[in-house]
Amino acid sequence: MQLDVRDATLTFGAVTVFSGFSAHFESGRVTALVGPSGSGKSSLLAAMSGHQPLASGTIELRAAPDGPPTAPSPQLVAWVPQGSNALGRRSVLDNVLIAALGAGLRLRAAETAATEALTMVGLADRLGQQARKLSGGELQRVALARALASGKELIFADEPSANLDAANTDRIAGILSRLSGRATIVVATHDPVLVAAAHAAVHMRREARHAA
Amino acid sequence: MQHDGWRLGYLAREATRNVLGRGSRLLPLLALAILAGVGSSSFIAYETVRLRDEIAQLDVQGQYVLVYRSTSTSAPAQISRASCESLAGQDGVRHAGLLTPVSDMDLLPVGVGLPAQRASTTLVPELSRVDVLIGPVLAGSGAASADRSASAFRVKTGTSETATAVVPTARPEALATDFSVTLPLLPADVDGPQCVVVLRALSDPARAGDLHGAALAVEGNPVTATRPFIATNDPVDTYLHRPGRWLPLLLALVGALATGIASRLRASEMAVYRLSGTSRTSVLTLLALETLLIAGTAGLCAVAAALALRDRYLDPLIPVTWGLAMAGVWAVGGLLATTDLALRRPTNLAKDR
Ligand SMILES: Nc1ncnc2c1ncn2[C@@H]1O[C@H](COP(=O)(O)OP(=O)(O)OP(=O)(O)O)[C@@H](O)[C@H]1O
Ligand SMILES: [Mg+2]
Numbered sequence: 267m268q269l270d271v272r273d274a275t276l277t278f279g280a281v282t283v284f285s286g287f288s289a290h291f292e293s294g295r296v297t298a299l300v301g302p303s304g305s306g307k308s309s310l311l312a313a314m315s316g317h318q319p320l321a322s323g324t325i326e327l328r329a330a331p332d333g334p335p336t337a338p339s340p341q342l343v344a345w346v347p348q349g350s351n352a353l354g355r356r357s358v359l360d361n362v363l364i365a366a367l368g369a370g371l372r373l374r375a376a377e378t379a380a381t382e383a384l385t386m387v388g389l390a391d392r393l394g395q396q397a398r399k400l401s402g403g404e405l406q407r408v409a410l411a412r413a414l415a416s417g418k419e420l421i422f423a424d425e426p427s428a429n430l431d432a433a434n435t436d437r438i439a440g441i442l443s444r445l446s447g448r449a450t451i452v453v454a455t456h457d458p459v460l461v462a463a464a465h466a467a468v469h470m471r472r473e474a475r476h477a478a
Numbered sequence: 479m480q481h482d483g484w485r486l487g488y489l490a491r492e493a494t495r496n497v498l499g500r501g502s503r504l505l506p507l508l509a510l511a512i513l514a515g516v517g518s519s520s521f522i523a524y525e526t527v528r529l530r531d532e533i534a535q536l537d538v539q540g541q542y543v544l545v546y547r548s549t550s551t552s553a554p555a556q557i558s559r560a561s562c563e564s565l566a567g568q569d570g571v572r573h574a575g576l577l578t579p580v581s582d583m584d585l586l587p588v589g590v591g592l593p594a595q596r597a598s599t600t601l602v603p604e605l606s607r608v609d610v611l612i613g614p615v616l617a618g619s620g621a622a623s624a625d626r627s628a629s630a631f632r633v634k635t636g637t638s639e640t641a642t643a644v645v646p647t648a649r650p651e652a653l654a655t656d657f658s659v660t661l662p663l664l665p666a667d668v669d670g671p672q673c674v675v676v677l678r679a680l681s682d683p684a685r686a687g688d689l690h691g692a693a694l695a696v697e698g699n700p701v702t703a704t705r706p707f708i709a710t711n712d713p714v715d716t717y718l719h720r721p722g723r724w725l726p727l728l729l730a731l732v733g734a735l736a737t738g739i740a741s742r743l744r745a746s747e748m749a750v751y752r753l754s755g756t757s758r759t760s761v762l763t764l765l766a767l768e769t770l771l772i773a774g775t776a777g778l779c780a781v782a783a784a785l786a787l788r789d790r791y792l793d794p795l796i797p798v799t800w801g802l803a804m805a806g807v808w809a810v811g812g813l814l815a816t817t818d819l820a821l822r823r824p825t826n827l828a829k830d831r
Pocket of ligand 2: 307308309348424454
């Protein structure tokens, strides 16, 4: 699944987050989305997953380079959110299971997919534990496992290494690299380790706020 | 409209786990639902028992007694015994019959010069078992009379005949059985000056009055229905208009509000569902199922409590209906209070964690 952003403008009321922005995200690759805080990385990810409409411009998804374009939709994207959001009172397995069930898998197949995904992020021994008893770094890995288990071809990770130590950041970089080929991955990050692990980088710059 | 792969059965499984799962944040809400359900039916039972007590008290005071007698005190009417006694078989009538005062009599060992009256057995059914009823006021108080009220005993009339007697339970004052000696009518008594009708509790004496009056065969003066006791307030009307009857709906609104608050505390969880590809429709379905599970518990507990207390109600359908209304208002209100969580942008929800 490749992504093309053309001449995109995104505004929140009078505030223009970015305008005339264009970028290409290669299929089956990890692309780092970099830029200063407030430059609109999270907002672009929201727009590319159909959660946030553009003021102008287009975003096109294509299964093949010369295939027909489709519009962004939340159901096509697995999102690894900034922060440690989780179903705190549910088990680690259940937290990942929802992504597989939401993708239409039967319970048995979903359990297999969730267990595999959790094994991949190194949490195979924590399946039955309540999610709120996990550390911030472990919850980031649960979020990543959720994206894996969904089987989606688009994975957007928003600062997946925020608040993580070096060892955990390396681990996440490793997981993302292993995933490439299976999925198109966009990682919004300030972290040089993740940028180095990516195949390409797209830069955003900070707009002049409040157009006169 | 967005679509995802969620099957309804799995959303139901998800809802069940979110509500009932170990350490669930919704367990307090479920406890509230159980309390509200049981509370609603118990409260209605309590109020009904209170109503029953009030009615029983009014009954003894004579609220449901009608006395037919001549419109003029100087010229009594002759009401036919047959027509008066046949009222006993009518709808809404407990007892009916002639009640005729007779001259004072002596009864040993009770006393001498006691006020006496004769009554139809259709009005005072004990008279088909025993020869005479001795009012508890005449029989005196204390253990002896308490014993006597249970079983028949023997007394001597003035002419040294013996008769079986019993002390009757309390009756409306208009029947005078509490402070008189009551004997059956004689075969020769084919009419009398007054016909007494005791209606079933909760019936409307004002309406019944004319209806039964028309069925009486009367000679001499015309008769009219008089009511010896008229309650100043109608307990049924008070019951039907009591503010407490809205309690189940109040509980439902509290429940709906609590559901809304509890869901708001879980806003970031809704974001987790949405960001992992769950559509708005599915999140809405999940919230609806969770709310239904909680509101349904309230309804079910109300029905269960109503079944357990079924003897206390005027009609067990009353608490069941209120219980189901409570569940309905809770479910709809709770869903209205949470809908926006499914519709808001998940990237915003994820922030306020
Ligand atoms: N819902 C919103 N309403 C109004 N303004 C918003 C909203 N979301 C984001 N913004 C604004 O848009 C701008 C870009 O925000 P965004 O979160 O996309 O930046 P970012 O590049 O992800 O920053 P960071 O690196 O700090 O995460 C910010 O100035 C922010 O205040
Ligand atoms: Mg951001």
